[in-house]
Amino acid sequence: MEYVYPEAHPQKQFVAVFNINRCIGCQTCTGACKATWTFSKGQEYMWWNNVETKPYGGYPKYWDVKILQMLDEAHQTVGKEAKWNPSGTGEQSPYGVYEGMTITEAATELNTGQQALGYLPEDHEWSAPNFYEDTSTKYKGGRLGISEEGATLPVHQTWFFYLQRICNHCTYPACAAACPRKAIYKRQEDGIVLIDQSRCRGYRKCVEQCPYKKSMYRGTTHTSEKCVACYPRVEGKDPLSDGVPMETRCMAVCPGKIRLNGLVDIAEDGTWVEDPQNPLYYLIRVEKVALPLYPQFGTEPNIYYIPPRWVPRPYLRQMFGPGVDEAIERYSAPSRTLLALLQLFRATQKMVFRFEIEEGPLVREVERNGQVWQMYNDTVIGFDSKGNEVARLSVVEQMHERPPERLNSI
Ligand code: SF4
Ligand code: SF4
Ligand code: SF4
Structure with a gap:
C-alpha cells in the first residue's frame, strides 16, 4: 500500500454500518445534514450525505463508473490484473488481499504527477443528486414487461437499491494526500477527516482525487468543504449528549433504522484492537456482515455496508469486494x-x-x-x-x- 505521508494512526476511528436492506430511500438523512451544515449561500448543490439509486444513479453523475473505468484502463495500460487473493484472509484482512493497483499506486505507475487517479466533475454533474432515483434495471420477460412470478430471492430479475453515502473518513484519505496546502488532516482522537478552512485555497485537488467525490467546492468562499462527521456530537458537546459521544445527525434521524455509528479502538500499528463487545467491531470483524465501499480504491474507507440480498452478485462483488457472498449468507440466517x-x-x-x-x-x-x-x-x-x-x-x-x-x- 502506497501513501504519501508516513504511517500515523488515530487512537480511535469513527466508523458506521449502513444496512442497505432496510433503507426506504426517504432522504431524511440527506435533509438532516443539509439543515445542519449546508444551508448557506454557495452550498446549494452540496449534499454531504446523499442517497443514490443504484445501478444508474450517482452524485455527482456516474462518479463510480468514471473512476472504475479509469482504474480499469490503468490496469490495462500497465498489464496488471485487479484481482483479490482470498487465501490472504485474516483478522486484519477479513476479505482477502487485493493484488491489483489502488488509485494511488495507479497514479504512480502511470506517472500522472498526482497522488491519486481522479477527475474533476463539471458543474452539471453536481446538479441532480436524485438523478435516476427509483429507476430499476429493465425486465425483459412477461407481458408488458411485468413479471407474472413476482420477485424471489436470491436475485430479483429487475432490481435497484439505495446507496447511502457520506465521507468515509478514510484511513488513507486521498483528499489529504492530494492537497498541496496540507489543509486536510485526520484527527488523532477519532480519525475524522477535516479541511482546515483557513489553509484551504480552493485548488480543488481533493475534489479531483477523492475517489468517492465527497469533497466539494464552494464558490462563495473559494474553498472546499466536506462532511465533518458532526464532530461536536462525536465529542459529546451536543446539549442532548450528557457529555458522552453521540451519533451524527444523518445517523440519528434515520427512520429506516439502517445506521449504526460509533468509535473503534486503533492500535499503534493501525490495526483494530480486538473488542468483540463493541457493536461495530462485532458486525465488521467478527460476523463480517458489513463491507467497505469499493475497497479496491485503497483509501480504506470506514463506512461499511450490509449488502442488499436481491442484487446480482457480480455487481455487488465489484462494489463491496469478495466478502459479499459470505456477508449475505450470514445476514440471511443470522446467528x-x-x-x-x-x-x-x-x-x-x-x-x-x-x-x-x-x-x-x-x-x-x-x-x-x-x-x-x-x-x-x-x-x-x-x-x-x-x-x-x-x-x-x-x-x-x-x-x-x-x-x-x-x-x-x-
Ligand atoms: S471519502 Fe474522500 S473526502 Fe472523505 S476522507 Fe476519504 S478521500 Fe477524503
Ligand atoms: S456525519 Fe454529519 S456532516 Fe457528515 S453527512 Fe452526516 S450529518 Fe452531514
Ligand atoms: S434516512 Fe435512513 S432510510 Fe431514509 S434514506 Fe437515509 S439511510 Fe435510507
Whole structure:
C-alpha cells in the first residue's frame, strides 16, 4: 500500500454500518445534514450525505463508473490484473488481499504527477443528486414487461437499491494526500477527516482525487468543504449528549433504522484492537456482515455496508469486494448474537461502546437451505462510553393491545 505521508494512526476511528436492506430511500438523512451544515449561500448543490439509486444513479453523475473505468484502463495500460487473493484472509484482512493497483499506486505507475487517479466533475454533474432515483434495471420477460412470478430471492430479475453515502473518513484519505496546502488532516482522537478552512485555497485537488467525490467546492468562499462527521456530537458537546459521544445527525434521524455509528479502538500499528463487545467491531470483524465501499480504491474507507440480498452478485462483488457472498449468507440466517445486535440500530442517539445479550426463549424454528434456523427472543443491551445503559431491546417487538374503550375511532 502506497501513501504519501508516513504511517500515523488515530487512537480511535469513527466508523458506521449502513444496512442497505432496510433503507426506504426517504432522504431524511440527506435533509438532516443539509439543515445542519449546508444551508448557506454557495452550498446549494452540496449534499454531504446523499442517497443514490443504484445501478444508474450517482452524485455527482456516474462518479463510480468514471473512476472504475479509469482504474480499469490503468490496469490495462500497465498489464496488471485487479484481482483479490482470498487465501490472504485474516483478522486484519477479513476479505482477502487485493493484488491489483489502488488509485494511488495507479497514479504512480502511470506517472500522472498526482497522488491519486481522479477527475474533476463539471458543474452539471453536481446538479441532480436524485438523478435516476427509483429507476430499476429493465425486465425483459412477461407481458408488458411485468413479471407474472413476482420477485424471489436470491436475485430479483429487475432490481435497484439505495446507496447511502457520506465521507468515509478514510484511513488513507486521498483528499489529504492530494492537497498541496496540507489543509486536510485526520484527527488523532477519532480519525475524522477535516479541511482546515483557513489553509484551504480552493485548488480543488481533493475534489479531483477523492475517489468517492465527497469533497466539494464552494464558490462563495473559494474553498472546499466536506462532511465533518458532526464532530461536536462525536465529542459529546451536543446539549442532548450528557457529555458522552453521540451519533451524527444523518445517523440519528434515520427512520429506516439502517445506521449504526460509533468509535473503534486503533492500535499503534493501525490495526483494530480486538473488542468483540463493541457493536461495530462485532458486525465488521467478527460476523463480517458489513463491507467497505469499493475497497479496491485503497483509501480504506470506514463506512461499511450490509449488502442488499436481491442484487446480482457480480455487481455487488465489484462494489463491496469478495466478502459479499459470505456477508449475505450470514445476514440471511443470522446467528443468535447477530439477530439481537441488529435490533440496536437506531435504538439510541448515544454511541454504543459495548453491548450485552440476555438470553430469552426459543420463539421460532424454520428450515433454511436444508438446515434448521432458530430464533430466540433475546434482549440486547447497549452501554455508552461511561458504561451507562442507554438501550434495551428484545428481538420480538413488544405488542400493546388497546383496551376497547380506547379503540381508535377514526
Ligand atoms: S471519502 Fe474522500 S473526502 Fe472523505 S476522507 Fe476519504 S478521500 Fe477524503
Ligand atoms: S456525519 Fe454529519 S456532516 Fe457528515 S453527512 Fe452526516 S450529518 Fe452531514
Ligand atoms: S434516512 Fe435512513 S432510510 Fe431514509 S434514506 Fe437515509 S439511510 Fe435510507
